[in-house]
Amino acid sequence: MAVLIYSRNHPVEDWAAALRKEAPDLDIRLHPQTGNPAEIDVALVWKPPPGLLQSFPNLKLIQSFGAGVDGILADPNIPKHVPLARVVDGRLTQGMSEYVLLHVLRFHRQVDTMANNQRNRTWRWLPLVDASERVVGIMGMGTLGGHVARKLVDFGFQVASWSRGLKAVDGVTSFHGDDHLEGFLRICNILVCLLPLTPQTRGIISRRTLSLLPRGAYVINAGRGGHVVEADLLHALDSEWLSGATLDVFNEEPLRPDHPFWTHPKVTVTPHNAADSIPAHVAPQIVDNIRRLQQGLPILRLVDYARGY
Structure with missing residues (x-):
């Protein structure tokens, strides 16, 4: 053969x-x-x-x-x-969970702020937020999303999920279908996209959907670059609606050298290596x-x- x-x-x-x-x-x-x-x-x-x-x-x-x-x-x-x-x-699934947990915790524990304070030699106490007061929302509840959700539950976060069909996971508040997308987004302090890229999900992270997130939310996209309308994400960051974003996937890869994501102070770029x-x-x-x-x-x-x- x-x-x-x-x-x-x-x-x-x-x-x-x-x-x-x-x-x-x-x-x-x-x-x-x-x-x-x-x-x-x-x-x-x-x-x-x-x-x-x-x-x-x-x-x-x-x-x-x-x-x-x-x-x-x-x-x-x-x-x-x-x-x-x-x-x-299984190893790819574990790798994706590691990636998402890393960047959820970076935002949750204000790591970037502390690193900036260190560079400026600023000693400033930062108030802690209990994990139980953060809602991490996962878009896409396939093999990867389900594994990530269970890990986040173990860390004590409130976890919500959204998928096309209902996916029940212990400890996770489940939303499904277009009718429930708005309700899902309105509660997410951290939004994680692990959706498959289909005609229905292309551009799903847009100005409209980002505006439904609570002010100060954080976005992690490890799904596909086509899920994000890049100009809309930049607008949400520049308008201070979002606190930041971690992006592992992009509409064009490799990311071109003059792309604004490289130098944006609120964006973390990783080279499509969340898991392999x-x-x-x-x-x-x-x-x-x-x-x-x-x-x-x-x-x-x-x-x-x-x-x-």
């Missing part, structure tokens, strides 16, 4: 080595050394160029490197008759799906093309 590997960001040689270790019998090919396109059975891809997947006439499975598939679905010519599967990685899949840990589940394909068994972690996740 021939497996084609393509990624715009990942070290494809590392992925090839991990797959070969798990399944030495697989015919692993690295783009652009594809060979005969008709021989490709499986495409392991991340942000493939438009038309690449369509060029394999006998493709039987499209497998994503990670949990997100918006970079694959962005191809208007994607062969939708071919199953598309994603990855669910490690080849050695993810290869077994990818190989498992390939074996399932060979044996005619159901493919796991399938993506619904209509929903986009």
Whole structure:
């Protein structure tokens, strides 16, 4: 069985080595050394160029490197008759929880203010706010959002969630659907976006939604850059409606050198490294799906093309 590997960001040689270790019998090919396109059975891809997947006439499975598939679905010519599967990685999930907790606590414990005071040699006592008085709102309650929510509950924060469908998690106040988005936003002192990027969620963090947050709220986006209307976020920061923002994802990556996010005093920029899949840990589940394909068994972690996740 021939497996084609393509990624715009990942070290494809590392992925090839991990797959070969798990399944030495697989015919692993690295783009652009594809060979005969008709021989490709499986495409392991991340942000493939438009038309690449369509060029394999006998493709039987499209497998994503990670949990997100918006970079694959962005191809208007994607062969939708071919199953598309994603990855669910426990280490990636843990990494995302670490990232969100880090930046929630940075805001909660006023770390940036204290660092600025140190630079200015200013000794100023800062009042503490009990975690139980902060509401952290999570947009997106899939594998990542659910794990993050439980960690925040353990830290004593009030936690609220919003998703398209109702997702019940112990200790979390759940909102769902468009009708409940406003009520959710109005209580969030810290807003965390972990949504999948779909036509319905693109631009969801906008001037309108940001205006519904309490004054002084903080925004953390580790979902996708397309969730944020960047000009609207800058306006909310400059008008002092928001206290700050941590951004790991952007509409254009890498972030161009002259982008105002780089130098904005209220913005923390991280280079899309909140969490990532490690080849050695993810290869077994990818190989498992390939074996399932060979044996005619159901493919796991399938993506619904209509929903986009």
